[in-house]
Amino acid sequence: MGDIRYDDRVAVITGAGGGLGRSYALYLAARGAKIVVNDLGGSTDGQGNDSRAADAVVAQIRDLGGVAVANYDSVATAQGGERIIQTAIDTFGTVDIVINNAGILRDASLVKMSAESFDALIDVHLKGAFYVTQPAFRVMKEKGYGRVVYTASGAGLFGNFGQANYAAAKMGLVGLSSVTAIEGAKYNIKSNVITPIARTRLTEGVMGATGEMFAPEYIAPMVAYLVSESCEYTHEIFNVGAGRYSRIFVASAPGWNAPAGATPSVEDIRDQLSIITSTASYKIPANAVDA
Ligand code: NAI
Numbered sequence: 450m451g452d453i454r455y456d457d458r459v460a461v462i463t464g465a466g467g468g469l470g471r472s473y474a475l476y477l478a479a480r481g482a483k484i485v486v487n488d489l490g491g492s493t494d495g496q497g498n499d500s501r502a503a504d505a506v507v508a509q510i511r512d513l514g515g516v517a518v519a520n521y522d523s524v525a526t527a528q529g530g531e532r533i534i535q536t537a538i539d540t541f542g543t544v545d546i547v548i549n550n551a552g553i554l555r556d557a558s559l560v561k562m563s564a565e566s567f568d569a570l571i572d573v574h575l576k577g578a579f580y581v582t583q584p585a586f587r588v589m590k591e592k593g594y595g596r597v598v599y600t601a602s603g604a605g606l607f608g609n610f611g612q613a614n615y616a617a618a619k620m621g622l623v624g625l626s627s628v629t630a631i632e633g634a635k636y637n638i639k640s641n642v643i644t645p646i647a648r649t650r651l652t653e654g655v656m657g658a659t660g661e662m663f664a665p666e667y668i669a670p671m672v673a674y675l676v677s678e679s680c681e682y683t684h685e686i687f688n689v690g691a692g693r694y695s696r697i698f699v700a701s702a703p704g705w706n707a708p709a710g711a712t713p714s715v716e717d718i719r720d721q722l723s724i725i726t727s728t729a730s731y732k733i734p735a736n737a738v739d740a
Pocket of ligand 1: 465468470488490495502524573602644648649651652
């Protein structure tokens with residue numbers, strides 16, 4: 450099998466002015482993709498904006514002989530999402546790849562979390578991914594080709610103290626990706642989720658000395674595979690970090706069936722809980738009907 454390349458492919462990467470997004474931009478550009486480097490350039494909690502973050506990555510790609518253009522719109526509005534995809538169309542004529550990566554943090558325990566902080570996280574992570582993917586999906590559907598990656602998090606799938614807003618947004622992205630995959634299937638649009646763990650400005654405070662193990666460069670090859678033409682996977686979730694690559698899945702266990710024609714009582718439920726909660730066997734449903 451030959452090398453995987455992205456020649457003539459146009460990739461939109463949100464939040465690519467730093468951290469993981471920047472490493473994806475450099476990786477794909479080095480293999481021939483034309484990149485829209487989107488970044489608002491604000492702080493980790495979403496305040497302010499600065500065009501220098503995206504500009505610096507574009508300059509670095511061009512210095513290495515690659516092709517890239519900057520975009521400074523926020524993903525968190527529908528107009529911003531439209532403009533990000535329009536930048537790809539105006540500059541490079543199309544969009545083949547969307548990597549939804551932009552993100553912020555505003556941690557607080559459930560009782561202390563403000564409605565504003567909750568909304569801000571939903572706006573950037575969840576609505577932002579929708580606002581960018583929807584206009585791209587229209588183009589992809591028309592051309593019969595597309596690759597979409599959404600960035601969730603272990604905190605979203607498994608929970609983490611102080612991250613109600615982040616976890617809710619990240620789990621929402623799993624649903625968004627499932628529907629992108631199902632609706633995209635007949636147009637060769639593949640959609641997958643990653644749950645990364647890496648040392649970036651978002652995590653440097655908590656990782657400390659272990660940080661070196663978590664170089665962002667471990668994440669880029671997995672994302673690069675998922676947005677390649679050779680990717681055969683869709684509707685999947687991949688856990689990626691520190692050199693480990695594994696699958697996460699949402700599964701359904703067979704459970705307990707109440708006797709035909711009888712409505713069980715609350716005591717019946719209590720008495721059958723060991724069977725109801727058993728994961729001795731399970732199935733990964735293809736969609737809600739299958740489930
Ligand atoms: P980062 O802070 O280095 O990168 C995020 C980028 O998104 C920043 O450059 C920021 O300016 C940009 N951004 C923020 N709001 C934006 C908006 N409204 N519009 C456009 N750009 C915006 O952090 P990192 O770690 O690279 O995060 C990338 C993604 O990975 C995020 O979605 C994060 O939640 C996710 N993630 C990261 C993990 C880690 O261990 N670093 C763990 C799990 C998930």
